Amino acid sequence: MSTLKDKQLTDITVEDLLISSEKVAHVQLNNPLEHALLVLVKSGYSAVPVLDPSYKLVGTIGKTVILNQILGLERFEFEKLSSMRVEEVMYTDIPCLSKNDTFLDALKAVIDSPFVCVSDAEGYFDGILTRRAILKQVSRDIYTKRQLTEK
Ligand code: 2BA
Numbered sequence: 001m002s003t004l005k006d007k008q009l010t011d012i013t014v015e016d017l018l019i020s021s022e023k024v025a026h027v028q029l030n031n032p033l034e035h036a037l038l039v040l041v042k043s044g045y046s047a048v049p050v051l052d053p054s055y056k057l058v059g060t061i062g063k064t065v066i067l068n069q070i071l072g073l074e075r076f077e078f079e080k081l082s083s084m085r086v087e088e089v090m091y092t093d094i095p096c097l098s099k100n101d102t103f104l105d106a107l108k109a110v111i112d113s114p115f116v117c118v119s120d121a122e123g124y125f126d127g128i129l130t131r132r133a134i135l136k137q138v139s140r141d142i143y144t145k146r147q148l149t150e151k
Contacts, residue, residue: 009141014106015099017133018118021125026051027086029058034081037066049117049125050090056123059090099126103137110134 004016025043027036029052039048040063047062069089070080095109097118109116110131118126 005140009103009137012103012137013099014097014101014118014129017106017129017137018099018127019130019133020127021055024049024128026125027061028053029085029087029090031086032082033066033069033084033086033089036061036086037063037081040066047114049128050086051125055125057096057117057119057125058087059092060094060117061086061090065089065091097129103134107134107138 004012007016025039025045026049027039029050036048040046040061046064047060049057050059050061052058066081066089067076069084070077095113095116097106097109097116098120099118106116106129110129113131115128115130117128120126
């Protein structure tokens, strides 16, 4: 079986580059915003996926949208962090890939998003594909081709 190192970009699929669901920080639809902000601050990520109770992908949420929601006219209304839920402020219109999509599909998707969620045909969350994973492969490909032309 060929490893990722031996594969041409055109043979790489989303599955080869996936960060699997168990390694991805996420929040649930019905979590209070306080919990979501805690996950975001503790993990260090600016945005993470949102899942429903059956682990289907439903959206993403980030620090900026949470802070905007609790921003009042003169102060941050921190009490809203416990009264508002993730489903009230999350983004639902998000790009999504499947494990069988090609490297080019993935490259196009991460032009506008730092990460793209991956789900199966029933909508169950498989993981994420990051811009970092794509850029690493592009860099490896350029480096390999340069080595070949210098020989
Ligand atoms: P950001 O949180 O805005 O992170 C931008 C880049 O900063 C990341 O790019 C990574 O290179 C670095 N970075 C940020 N926090 C990090 C941490 N705690 N550990 C290591 N590196 C960190 P990418 O790796 O391309 O990730 C793109 C986006 O994917 C991240 O944007 C974040 O929203 C999401 N992400 C990545 N890994 C995740 C994970 N395990 N769980 C949840 N979300 C993740």
